[in-house]
Amino acid sequence: MKAAGFGYHRPETMAELLTLLADLPDARIIAGGQSLMPMMNFRVAMPQHLVDIEKIDGLDSINLRDGTLQIGAMVRQADALASPVIKKNCPVLADAIAYIGHQQTRNRGTVGGSLCHLDPASEIPLVCALLDAQLYIASRRGTRMMNFRDFADAPLTTSLAEDEILTRIDLPICDPDTRHGFGEYARRSGDFAVVAVATHLRFAGETITEARMAFAGLGAIQARADRLEMFATSQKLSPALIDKLAQEAAQMPAESDLHHDADYKRHLAACLLREVLERILRHG
Amino acid sequence: MDERIITIEVNGKQYRLKVPVRENLADFLRHRLHLTGTHTGCEHGVCGSCTILLDSRSVRSCLILAVQCDGRSVRTVESLADAAGKLDPLQDAFSRHHALQCGFCTPGVLMTLVELRENADPSEINEDMIREKLSGNLCRCTGYQGMVDAALETLSRPDKRL
Numbered sequence: 487m488k489a490a491g492f493g494y495h496r497p498e499t500m501a502e503l504l505t506l507l508a509d510l511p512d513a514r515i516i517a518g519g520q521s522l523m524p525m526m527n528f529r530v531a532m533p534q535h536l537v538d539i540e541k542i543d544g545l546d547s548i549n550l551r552d553g554t555l556q557i558g559a560m561v562r563q564a565d566a567l568a569s570p571v572i573k574k575n576c577p578v579l580a581d582a583i584a585y586i587g588h589q590q591t592r593n594r595g596t597v598g599g600s601l602c603h604l605d606p607a608s609e610i611p612l613v614c615a616l617l618d619a620q621l622y623i624a625s626r627r628g629t630r631m632m633n634f635r636d637f638a639d640a641p642l643t644t645s646l647a648e649d650e651i652l653t654r655i656d657l658p659i660c661d662p663d664t665r666h667g668f669g670e671y672a673r674r675s676g677d678f679a680v681v682a683v684a685t686h687l688r689f690a691g692e693t694i695t696e697a698r699m700a701f702a703g704l705g706a707i708q709a710r711a712d713r714l715e716m717f718a719t720s721q722k723l724s725p726a727l728i729d730k731l732a733q734e735a736a737q738m739p740a741e742s743d744l745h746h747d748a749d750y751k752r753h754l755a756a757c758l759l760r761e762v763l764e765r766i767l768r769h770g
Numbered sequence: 771m772d773e774r775i776i777t778i779e780v781n782g783k784q785y786r787l788k789v790p791v792r793e794n795l796a797d798f799l800r801h802r803l804h805l806t807g808t809h810t811g812c813e814h815g816v817c818g819s820c821t822i823l824l825d826s827r828s829v830r831s832c833l834i835l836a837v838q839c840d841g842r843s844v845r846t847v848e849s850l851a852d853a854a855g856k857l858d859p860l861q862d863a864f865s866r867h868h869a870l871q872c873g874f875c876t877p878g879v880l881m882t883l884v885e886l887r888e889n890a891d892p893s894e895i896n897e898d899m900i901r902e903k904l905s906g907n908l909c910r911c912t913g914y915q916g917m918v919d920a921a922l923e924t925l926s927r928p929d930k931r932l
């Protein structure tokens with residue numbers, strides 16, 4: 487239950503960091519440590535070198551620019567949860583973060599760390615799948631941008647190369663015509679979700695002009711449910727439509743795991759989706 | 771073995787010590803400073819018995835390395851009672867409300883509640899908020915009711931109490 491030995495590096499500039507990532511063999515970034523340290527204590531992870539990115543400037547800001555919410559990878563989950571800018575412009579992200587772990591883990595855990603760890607039940611990747619987040623990635627070779635879908639390869643596996651760091655997450659902002667919703671079921675408060683759902687609906691009057699619905703916990707990766715979205719688009723949000731979407735959700739593909747079988751997860755997905763949509767219907 | 775010299779303030783006292791980089795803060799506090807009030811249960815972030823305040827925010831000391839605390843300030847349960855042994859009001863309420871039995875979880879619970887006391891407006895502290903904060907501290911003995919009562923009595927305004 488103690489981490490194996492490693493070399494520890496705490497670069498102070500981005501240039502220094504990128505050089506370390508490029509040159510050190512078997513180096514691992516440590517952000518909040520809330521997933522990596524448990525894995526190291528269990529010796530599931532035994533990196534030769536840890537590169538701590540806490541001291542690098544400019545990775546922990548939250549900005550609104552050109553209709554986009556820009557969140558630095560090192561923004562702590564607790565700070566994101568308390569941010570009025572996030573609450574106002576991307577309420578689904580604030581709602582989602584409230585479900586991550588506990589106060590003590592959110593005080594250290596970061597937004598970027600959650601994305602890079604990529605647990606299939608995680609809330610932040612779910613919101614990134616829902617809103618097609620754009621991710622900014624840096625290495626000594628340069629910077630690039632990619633869509634969450636291209637970033638998320640497999641459970642616990644991103645398409646980042648060993649010398650790359652995620653620096654920023656861009657999300658579209660919620661305008662007056664959009665409504666966000668989030669729902670989750672976990673065995674105990676703060677546990678990883680069994681199933682979670684996030685929705686983003688755009689309305690013209692009462693008609694849904696754009697429907698996004700994404701789930702975590704059903705499959706290997708957080709993903710949007712194209713079929714449900716298709717059924718909802720151009721429809722009026724009504725009890726009848728909610729019934730139909732819940733029925734469809736109960737038919738979605740799902741994978742069983744050690745504790746929960748696929749049928750149970752589909753049932754949860756349908757119930758959670760119904761709850762979230764009924765809340766939107768009630769509160770407008 | 772990779773080692774570093776760190777400067778760290780613990781419960782108001784400055785220390786300058788050499789530590790192996792792989793040593794976590796919980797082990798540093800317990801084995802090097804002999805502050806054994808901070809407990810370790812699971813060592814992977816789940817139980818909360820190792821909760822301390824790092825620059826006034828509650829964190830799991832089993833999930834942070836001592837080297838990462840270089841230049842920072844830590845408070846543990848030992849900082850609560852005064853030098854003469856007079857208990858902090860929260861500790862006193864814990865004792866009166868039977869908020870502990872074996873006491874294993876208590877140091878982490880207290881530090882979580884100290885963060886709440888220092889950051890939330892007493893007019894907003896209610897039972898729900900206290901239970902939400904305590905969700906990160908596992909207690910196998912008490913069933914939490916005594917802790918909630920003690921916390922409400924000391925942290926919240928009278929109209930928010932049960």
Ligand SMILES: Cc1cc2nc3c(=O)[nH]c(=O)nc-3n(C[C@@H](O)[C@H](O)[C@H](O)COP(=O)(O)OP(=O)(O)OC[C@H]3O[C@@H](n4cnc5c(N)ncnc54)[C@H](O)[C@@H]3O)c2cc1C
Nearest residue numbers: 515517518519520521522587595596599600602608652815
């Ligand atoms: C008790 C407990 C409960 C939890 N419950 C939940 C939960 O309900 N939902 C949830 O989603 N999570 C949960 N978590 C995990 C969450 O707390 C972590 O914060 C998160 O998964 C990882 O973020 P981190 O900043 O701690 O990253 P770290 O642990 O430091 O790193 C995680 C991984 O990402 C890599 N990495 C980190 N940052 C970057 C970057 N900028 N660029 C490239 N790679 C990077 C690291 O190399 C490592 O592989 C829980 C953890 C605990 C201990």
Ligand code: FES
Nearest residue numbers: 811812813818832
């Ligand atoms: S010992 Fe740190 S959370 Fe259990």
Ligand code: FES
Nearest residue numbers: 871873909910911
């Ligand atoms: S008092 Fe025994 S674990 Fe809480």
